[in-house]
């Protein structure tokens with residue numbers, strides 16, 4: 001079987017896309033085959049990996065409607081073993097177009113059935129708990145939650161965990177939380193340390209030991225259409241995402 | 256008439272809530288009467304102004320359903336002339352519950368008809384272009400767009416402007432863009448300067464002269480349940496939001 005993770009948090013700007021790209025890149029660097037699914041109508045993950053918006057003839061929207069298979073929809077990137085099913089703005093009408101279908105929650109799950117064994121699939125979700133994110137949770141084995149080391153971060157967590165429980169009791173009984181990863185942590189300021197202490201006290205071992213620091217090289221890398229691991233391999237951001245990938249692989253007991 | 260602004264951008268974490276709270280506080284400090292409408296199911300603006308989640312018996316969801324008037328729904332805050340209609344997680348079912356109504360796009364507009372003249376209403380939108388944000392755009396005179404000085408910022412702008420045009424041609428013919436305000440700008444790094452130059456080249460005078468700097472006091476202030484203007488009145492963040500308020504008042508030709 002493939003390993004399918006939904007990278008989700010309805011709080012905006014917490015590092016979902018950045019984690020999808022850079023955790024994906026670090027895992028493919030370790031030798032794993034990784035497919036990203038860009039499920040955000042803004043298409044940031046697709047742009048951050050250099051997929052030209054004009055060249056996204058097949059997209060994740062087509063995956064949902066069943067018009068295209070995973071194999072046909074995945075685009076290679078410039079990085080070995082890392083491919084992506086890109087997003088277009090068609091996705092923003094997914095709610096309106098697909099919400100009348102009886103299988104509206106299982107659309108992505110059906111499309112990912114054909115995923116090759118041992119492939120790691122990372123689904124980048126939009127900042128909402130609507131149809132797209134629920135599709136990702138129904139399709140996934142587990143949810144990885146990026147949590148920005150800022151005050152508002154913990155406020156949305158209970159709604160997110162409620163949604164996970166609802167999906168588990170209705171459409172995906174084996175859904176669990178893979179973990180929570182602290183992002184954009186600035187150890188010079190108290191706030192980050194307080195949020196980290198709060199998160200570890202509340203969520204315990206769910207929180208990854210690896211903390212991703214705020215690092216300007218991370219935010220510069222998408223403008224060069226590459227993961228930070230390629231843009232600046234020795235940066236603090238690259239080292240942290242490699243460490244996260246190792247910890248992630250251990251949690252999944254990957255070979 | 257009241258002045259109604261939707262603070263919107265579907266890109267997450269760009270400073271919508273922070274701008275609603277602090278621009279609101281700066282305008283009320285200047286003597287204007289300000290009502291915030293928290294239209295985000297996460298309720299960050301409500302929490303950032305100290306409204307206890309357990310005490311939000313009347314909420315912006317009730318405003319949409321017509322169960323409560325603006326006067327009844329607005330809560331005072333600890334800050335003179337600044338009140339808020341708080342948000343609860345009920346809002347997250349707004350799409351499901353309200354999308355069958357024929358007047359589903361005008362719900363907020365109808366509720367705000369009773370707003371007192373010369374009041375400034377700032378609507379904090381969630382990071383999506385769904386029913387809630389469209390309701391805000393239909394109710395508003397104009398849209399204020401916070402734009403984070405980061406690479407992905409400009410990518411979503413064309414979708415946002417398309418949505419504004421669509422709302423103008425269908426439900427609100429007088430809707431315009433009040434302006435674009437650069438947030439979390441770090442003048443130590445190139446990226447911020449590049450995004451600012453890009454934004455001014457593309458959008459010209461729409462972009463406010465005032466740029467909000469990244470300032471840790473801004474991100475600390477919601478954990479003290481107050482605007483940064485009260486938390487640290489002489490901080491760079493406070494000075495910038497006061498300057499923004501002055502420029503905003505000039506654009507609206509406020510007395």
Ligand SMILES: Nc1ncnc2c1ncn2[C@@H]1O[C@H](COP(=O)(O)OP(=O)(O)OP(=O)(O)O)[C@@H](O)[C@H]1O
Pocket residue numbers: 011012013014015016017018019040044125126127183184185212213214215216218219220237265266267268382405406407
């Ligand atoms: N570790 C980091 N250091 C510095 N900047 C970062 C870091 N991680 C992310 N960023 C920047 O922060 C911004 C938000 O990150 P990102 O877009 O990945 O969040 P998101 O959760 O995917 O946002 P959305 O909710 O809009 O989908 C981006 O401009 C990104 O480049």
Ligand SMILES: Nc1ncnc2c1ncn2[C@@H]1O[C@H](COP(=O)(O)OP(=O)(O)OP(=O)(O)O)[C@@H](O)[C@H]1O
Pocket residue numbers: 010011012013127150151152266267268269270271272273274295299380381382438439440467468469470471473474475492
């Ligand atoms: N000028 C600033 N300096 C430092 N931190 C800031 C600044 N403005 C906002 N922040 C912080 O950045 C984070 C994102 O800001 P905010 O929550 O206001 O964005 P938003 O657009 O409302 O997010 P969402 O899309 O989730 O609604 C918050 O933790 C906030 O405290």
Ligand SMILES: [Mg+2]
Pocket residue numbers: 016017018040044124125126
């Ligand atoms: Mg994203």
Ligand SMILES: [Mg+2]
Pocket residue numbers: 271272273295299379380381
């Ligand atoms: Mg917000």
